[in-house]
Amino acid sequence: MRGKCGLFHTSYASETRFFQTGFQKLSLGVFLALLLCSPFFLSNYQVSMLNMINIAVIGAVALNLLTGCCGQISLGHGAFIGVGAYTTGLCTLAGWPFFAALLFGGLVTAVVGMLFGIPSLRLKGIYLAIATLAAQLILSYVFLHWESVTGGSIGMGLDAPVILGMSLDNDAKMFYLTFGVAAASVLLVANILRTRHGRAFVAIRDFHQSAESVGVNLFAYKLQAFAVSSFLAGIAGGLWAHYTMYITPEQFDIMLSIQYLAMIIIGGLGSVLGSIFGAVFVTLLPEFLGALAQLAGSFFPNISMYFLALREGIFGLILVLFLIFEPEGLAHRWRLIKAYWKLYPFAH
Amino acid sequence: MRRGFFTLAAAMILFTSSPGLAQIKIGVLSDLSGPTSDVGRPYADGVRHCVEHLNKQGGIAGQKIELLQVDYAYNVQQAIAAYNRFKGQGIVALQGWGTADTEALVRFVARDEIPTYSASYSAHLTDPKTAPYNFFIAADYTTQARAALQYFHDNWTEDRPIKLGLLYPNHPYGLAPIPGIKAFAQELGFELVGEDNVGLGDMDATSQLLRMQRLAPDYVWVGGTISSTAVILKDAQKIGMKAKFITNIWGSDEQLLKLAGPAVNGHYGLHTSAVYGADVPGMKVIEELTGGRHQNIHYIRGFASMYTMAEAIRVAAEQGKITGPAIRDASRTLRDFDPLGLTPPISFFEEDHRPNMTVYLYQLFEDRMELVAEQELERRPEWLGH
Numbered sequence: 001m002r003g004k005c006g007l008f009h010t011s012y013a014s015e016t017r018f019f020q021t022g023f024q025k026l027s028l029g030v031f032l033a034l035l036l037c038s039p040f041f042l043s044n045y046q047v048s049m050l051n052m053i054n055i056a057v058i059g060a061v062a063l064n065l066l067t068g069c070c071g072q073i074s075l076g077h078g079a080f081i082g083v084g085a086y087t088t089g090l091c092t093l094a095g096w097p098f099f100a101a102l103l104f105g106g107l108v109t110a111v112v113g114m115l116f117g118i119p120s121l122r123l124k125g126i127y128l129a130i131a132t133l134a135a136q137l138i139l140s141y142v143f144l145h146w147e148s149v150t151g152g153s154i155g156m157g158l159d160a161p162v163i164l165g166m167s168l169d170n171d172a173k174m175f176y177l178t179f180g181v182a183a184a185s186v187l188l189v190a191n192i193l194r195t196r197h198g199r200a201f202v203a204i205r206d207f208h209q210s211a212e213s214v215g216v217n218l219f220a221y222k223l224q225a226f227a228v229s230s231f232l233a234g235i236a237g238g239l240w241a242h243y244t245m246y247i248t249p250e251q252f253d254i255m256l257s258i259q260y261l262a263m264i265i266i267g268g269l270g271s272v273l274g275s276i277f278g279a280v281f282v283t284l285l286p287e288f289l290g291a292l293a294q295l296a297g298s299f300f301p302n303i304s305m306y307f308l309a310l311r312e313g314i315f316g317l318i319l320v321l322f323l324i325f326e327p328e329g330l331a332h333r334w335r336l337i338k339a340y341w342k343l344y345p346f347a348h
Numbered sequence: 349m350r351r352g353f354f355t356l357a358a359a360m361i362l363f364t365s366s367p368g369l370a371q372i373k374i375g376v377l378s379d380l381s382g383p384t385s386d387v388g389r390p391y392a393d394g395v396r397h398c399v400e401h402l403n404k405q406g407g408i409a410g411q412k413i414e415l416l417q418v419d420y421a422y423n424v425q426q427a428i429a430a431y432n433r434f435k436g437q438g439i440v441a442l443q444g445w446g447t448a449d450t451e452a453l454v455r456f457v458a459r460d461e462i463p464t465y466s467a468s469y470s471a472h473l474t475d476p477k478t479a480p481y482n483f484f485i486a487a488d489y490t491t492q493a494r495a496a497l498q499y500f501h502d503n504w505t506e507d508r509p510i511k512l513g514l515l516y517p518n519h520p521y522g523l524a525p526i527p528g529i530k531a532f533a534q535e536l537g538f539e540l541v542g543e544d545n546v547g548l549g550d551m552d553a554t555s556q557l558l559r560m561q562r563l564a565p566d567y568v569w570v571g572g573t574i575s576s577t578a579v580i581l582k583d584a585q586k587i588g589m590k591a592k593f594i595t596n597i598w599g600s601d602e603q604l605l606k607l608a609g610p611a612v613n614g615h616y617g618l619h620t621s622a623v624y625g626a627d628v629p630g631m632k633v634i635e636e637l638t639g640g641r642h643q644n645i646h647y648i649r650g651f652a653s654m655y656t657m658a659e660a661i662r663v664a665a666e667q668g669k670i671t672g673p674a675i676r677d678a679s680r681t682l683r684d685f686d687p688l689g690l691t692p693p694i695s696f697f698e699e700d701h702r703p704n705m706t707v708y709l710y711q712l713f714e715d716r717m718e719l720v721a722e723q724e725l726e727r728r729p730e731w732l733g734h
Contacts, residue, residue, distance in 0.1 A: 048432035052425055144520060153520035154472050155451050169459065171432065244428060245455035250448040250520050251424050286426050290418060312381055312421065 016194050035179065039172035047171040049287065054178035055239050056279035058185045060263040061272060062232030065189050067261070068269035069198065070225035071205030072120050073128055076135035077233055077260045082143055082252030084109040084234025085241035086150050089158045092242070098161040102181075106234040112139075113230020120222045124208070136254055143249035155248035158241055168242075178239055185232050190272045192228065201225055205270070266322050268329025277330035289314060371414040372407070372661060372670055374399075375434030376443045382421035384446055386574070387598060387646045391467055392417065394650025395443050397637045402658050409665035413658070420445075424452045435460060441657055441675050444468070447521055450482065457481045461672035463679060465657045467649065469597065470524055474701045475733030481672070483679055485653045485691055486620035487707050489596060490528035490734060493569060495707035495723040496594045496618055497529070500567055501536045513560050513591065514543035515553070515580060516571030522548075525596075528734050529569060541565050548576050553583045561589050570595045578607035585611040592616060595712075602644045605714050616720070617710045621648045621691045623717050630655075630688025645717075652690040656703075659685055692722070700732055 009015040019025045039047050063077045074080075088105030092098060116135035123131050143150050150156060160169040161177060168174045192198045200221045203211035212218055241247045259282060267278020326333060376395055379388030399413045407413055416437055418430035427449035434442065442457065444450045444466035450473065457464045458481050466473065471488040473479045487495065497512075504510055512533050516522035526543075533540055541563040544556040557580065560568060568591045570577050577599040584593065593615040595604070600617030602624075622628050624643050634643065634651060656679075663678035664670050684693035692706035705725040710717040 043436045045429070045433040045436040049429060052429065141518070144518065144523065153523040154470075155520075157455060157478060159455075244424070244452050246452050248448060248451050248520055251452065255423075283425070286421070286423070287429060290426075290430075293419070310381075 018190065036176075039175050044171055047175050049283065051171055051174050051178045051243060053280050053283045054175070054182040055236050055243065056260075056263065056283050057182045057276050058232055058236040058239070059260050060267065060275040060279040061186055061189045062229045062236065063260045064264045064267070064270065064272070064275040065192065065201070065232075066225050066229035068264050068271065068274070069193060069205060070201035070222065071124075072117070072222060072225060073125065074132040074229070075129050075254070075257050075261070076116060076132040076139070077229075078252050078254060078256030078258075079136040079139035079143075080109050080113055080230045080233040081237035081240065081256065082139060082247075082249070083112050083230075084237025085247050085252065086143065086156065086237075087234065088238030089156050089241045089247060090149065092158060092161070093156075098163055098242070102235060102238040105238040106231040109234025109237065110227045110231035113226045113233070114223050117223050117226030117230075120226065121219045133254075136257055140249060140253060143252065150249070153249070155246055156241075158245050158247070160245060161242045174243055178243070181235060181239060185235065186272060186276065189228075189232070189275075193272065197221070197224060202270070262319055264329075266319065266329055268331030271329065271331040273334065274329045274331030277334065281330065285315060285318070372411050373414050373416060373434075373437060373439045374441050374443060374657070375431065375437075375439040376415050376417040377420050377427055377430055377445045377449060378417055379422045379445055380419040382419075382423065384422050384573075386603065387601070387644075388422075388445060390644050390647040391445070391650035393643070394647040394652075395654045397634070397647075398651045398654035398658070401633055401637055402655075408658055408662050409670070411665075411670075420449065422446055422448065424448050428452060428456070431456060435462070440670055440672055441465070441661065443654060443657065447524075454479050454482060461676070463657075463660070463672055463676045465653050467646075467653065471528065471731075472733045476699055476701055478733065479701070481676055483657075483696060483701055483703070485656050485687070485694055485703050486597065486649060487705060488525075488702065490525040491702070491705060491725060491731065492596055492618045492620070492707050493525050493529045493594075494532045494731075495705075495725055496569070496616065496709060497532055497536055497538065498725060499709055499721050499723045501538070509537050509539040510567065511541045511563070511565045512538045513541055513563060513565035513568040514571070515546050515556065515560065515568055516543075517548045517576065518545045519548055521598075522571040525571065528731070546570075546572060546576050546580055548572055550576055550579060553580045554587065557583050557587055557589060560591075561587060565591045567591060568593050570599055573598045574601060574604045574607060578604055578611075581608040581611040581615060594618065600710070600712055600717075601646060602642070602717070605712065605717070609714055612712045612714055615712050617712050617717060619645060619708045619710055619717075620706070621645060621652060621708070622689065623710070623719075624648065626689075626719075628689030630690040633688065648690050652687040655687040655690070656682070656685060656694055659687075692724075700727070700729075702727065702732065 007020055038050065059081055063074060066072050066074055084105040087108040088101045091101030091104050116132060119131045120128055144152060160167050168177055200216045203216055204218060204221060208218060263278035263282045264275055266281050268274025376392065378392035379385050380392060396415060399415050402408065403412050416434055416439060420426040420430050431453055439462065442462050442464040444464045447468040447470050450466040450468040461481065463481050463483065465483050469484055469486050469488045471490045473482045474488055500510060516526060530540060542560060544560060546553045546556055570580055570593050577595050581593060595617045597618055597620065605612055623645050625631065660675050660679040660682065661670055663681060664674035668674060680696045680698050683695045686693050692704045694703040696703060705727050707723050708719060709721045709723060711720045
């Protein structure tokens with residue numbers, strides 16, 4: 001590549017490489033190194049925010065694979081996360097090693113997700129959204145009423161994850177677990193999108209009849225998308241359960257599903273990077289608005305009260321503004337910023 | 349001019365860098381903008397005003413109380429984030445709010461040894477085995493309902509069992525006391541004629557009430573919040589239902605009286621505190637703090653919750669130092685502590701965090717809540733946590 005102006009691909013393999021330039025590798029390396037060192041210089045609160053972002057990244061990248069890449073809208077993602085949380089929790093309570101429990105939680109969620117994905121052969125768009133909404137309602141009902149297993153309204157208390165005899169009982173230790181799993185999930189989804197499966201997903205999303213006419217088995221691939229997405233949702237749930245150490249049905253309601261949809265819309269549908277941006281944005285926005293309210297309150301004590309009441313409205317407004325002005329999400333804006341600096345100062 | 353500037357700068361540096369008085373930092377998780385903000389705001393005001401009152405009197409053991417308040421909008425994730433921020437800021441205790449977040453934080457506060465006084469009265473938060481750092485100042489939801497059953501049982505004059513119906517939302521908060529209610533109703537010889545669900549956001553309950561009316565209950569327990577309770581009471585009046593409704597602590601307050609209007613007359617509300625204007629010592633303090641503006645019943649509980657926590661902090665300070673474990677231990681030494689008459693006396697024990705077994709029954713009218721009875725139950729060990 002050196003010595004040439006621009007990128008010249010001579011094979012598909014070269015075109016689909018993650019890192020096109022050495023600079024990309026270097027900057028990502030520096031970023032990851034900084035992130036790995038972050039628990040040493042960030043406060044406990046900031047590390048806890050990173051943990052939540054990591055878990056949100058797994059859930060968002062999972063939903064983006066299903067909805068953004070394969071075009072299957074899901075309003076049941078929150079409940080799938082709940083299935084993973086309860087299953088992993090039950091397994092660790094039964095004495096399973098943490099990673100075995102986490103994987104089993106993912107697998108059970110994958111099976112449940114596939115079950116609710118079956119109608120996707122006949123249904124699409126808003127009809128499928130309603131079918132997955134049914135999944136959300138049914139599973140919420142199960143969490144609440146299957147008392148002998150889930151603890152019902154009382155919920156389920158869990159311990160911090162124990163890995164190789166070490167209890168991850170603080171945010172800093174938990175960070176390495178959530179970060180590792182989030183990185184693996186992102187890598188998994190990014191790689192799936194480079195395979196024939198990923199291309200089939202995108203083909204189904206773009207136009208299902210064309211996809212079928214070139215030999216894509218719609219049903220099988222849609223189910224695969226549901227399976228992989230639900231598997232990762234289950235993993236996110238398992239991590240959430242052991243991070244909070246107490247799970248109740250209220251944590252996995254329809255609002256969680258909507259929050260994840262907001263993440264992928266704000267971040268960018270069909271983009272792995274967008275899922276990360278969306279997860280960071282949606283997780284940090286309430287904190288940012290809260291800090292803003294506090295700052296405003298220190299100057300105008302009465303304003304903060306009104307500002308707090310407006311907060312939910314502001315969140316909705318931001319979502320609407322994104323849909324109008326940035327429908328391709330933060331990932332698109334990131335690409336434009338990169339392109340601008342690549343061509344700077346010769347933009348035209 | 350220049351000298352003046354330097355003097356001012358020096359004064360500012362001195363002012364900002366002086367060590368100042370030590371402060372007792374307390375985190376407050378409030379819902380000021382979320383789904384429970386209608387009752388969350390007055391409760392938070394109660395907590396805040398109590399601290400104002402205590403600080404005016406010189407704080408606790410010569411230290412002022414500093415409140416760190418976060419509006420978490422009834423979102424568990426935001427509650428955990430706020431809690432972690434509080435922890436970084438050095439709180440020694442937490443004033444919590446709802447069931448979802450209090451439960452999500454049970455293990456966190458136990459691990460970090462931060463005593464939490466919440467406004468979630470779920471019975472299982474009273475068992476120190478599972479929630480060693482959790483406290484609240486009201487009888488739990490199940491105890492409240494049991495007290496109502498006991499009162500109606502004791503005052504029943506007819507020669508037949510009382511017929512009981514249950515209406516509650518299919519929601520963790522609504523479901524929590526149901527097994528306990530059923531068991532105690534059976535023990536007292538009630539006839540449970542039927543049960544149905546009315547959601548927290550339902551705008552109509554006619555079909556459920558018509559079914560219930562056919563079963564002719566004498567009393568119907570309503571386990572929702574104000575808006576769903578108002579719907580139930582108005583629909584019941586519309587269809588001419590004779591049964592008396594019993595609403596739980598979040599299902600009736602001054603707002604319900606406005607929402608339901610004449611439909612509220614004669615029904616019962618369960619509470620664990622005095623109403624604004626009651627003849628108790630604490631009311632004078634509150635009237636002074638609020639300039640005589642009417643505050644609803646949740647405000648009173650917020651005030652009492654902070655007042656009781658402050659007493660535990662005072663005891664902890666007396667015995668040595670103000671730390672989380674010391675405040676927890678001090679809380680457990682409280683015996684019949686009277687928060688200025690605002691609630692029944694409060695006692696916590698090492699193996700039992702139930703504050704008391706007393707419940708106030710108010711009869712509801714469109715212009716007032718009238719205290720009918722102060723029902724006390726025995727402190728049965730098998731009820732702990734259920």
